[in-house]
Amino acid sequence: MSKKILVLNGSPRLKGNTATLSDQLVAGAREAGAIAEIIYLHGLDIQACDACDACQTGGKGCVIADDMQYIYPKLLSSDAIVIATPVYWYSMTAQMKLCLDRWYALESGQDFELKGKRLSLLMVYGDKDLYSSGGITVIHTLEGSCRYVGMDFDGIVHGSAMDIGDAEKDPALMGQAHRLGKSLAQPS
C-alpha cells in the first residue's frame, strides 16, 4: 500500500524557499511510490484555538467552523506529516502555529489521534545556522509535542536561505529534501 504524506506549508510565500523544498520532498516521495499532497496554510481560514474545550467534552471534535475542518481528515488519513516552515522571529510562522494549536482537538479520546504517525520537519531561515536563526526552537517545540502525543519525530531537513530562489541554488539542501521524501515513502 502506498504511503500517504501530507505536507503543511506555513510560509506566506507561495513560491518561496519552503515551497521549493516542499516540491522537492513531494517529488522524492512520489518517485518512491507515495501519495503526497501539500497544503498551503497561508490564506486559509484557520482561527486561533479559543480553549472552549468543546472538543474535550462534546465528543464531536473541534466545533470551530473554518478550514481546519478540511485539514483534520487529511491529517487523520496520512501516514506521515511534514511541518514545512520558515523561521519567523526565532520560531515557526504564525500560520503554522495556529494550525498546530488546533491539533488539541485530536486529543479528546483515550489516545491522541495522530499517535504513532511520523512527523518530519522542513525548515529554512535567513541566518547562517540552526542556532543563530532560532530554528533550534522549532525543533525543540516539535520534539516536545511529539513526545507528549506519541508521534514519531523523525527526519529533519533545514538550511539557510533568505531570498526567494536561494534554496534552489543549494543542491545539497535540495537533495536532502528529496531524500527525506523518499524515506517517508518507505514501509515502516
Ligand SMILES: Cc1cc2nc3c(=O)[nH]c(=O)nc-3n(C[C@H](O)[C@H](O)[C@H](O)COP(=O)(O)O)c2cc1C
Ligand atoms: C517576518 C519575518 C521574520 C523572520 N524571522 C527570522 C528569524 O527569526 N531568523 C531567521 O534566521 N530568519 C528569519 N526570517 C527570514 C526567513 O526565514 C527567510 O527569508 C526564509 O527563506 C523565508 O522562507 P520562505 O521563502 O519559504 O518564505 C524572517 C523573515 C520574515 C519575513
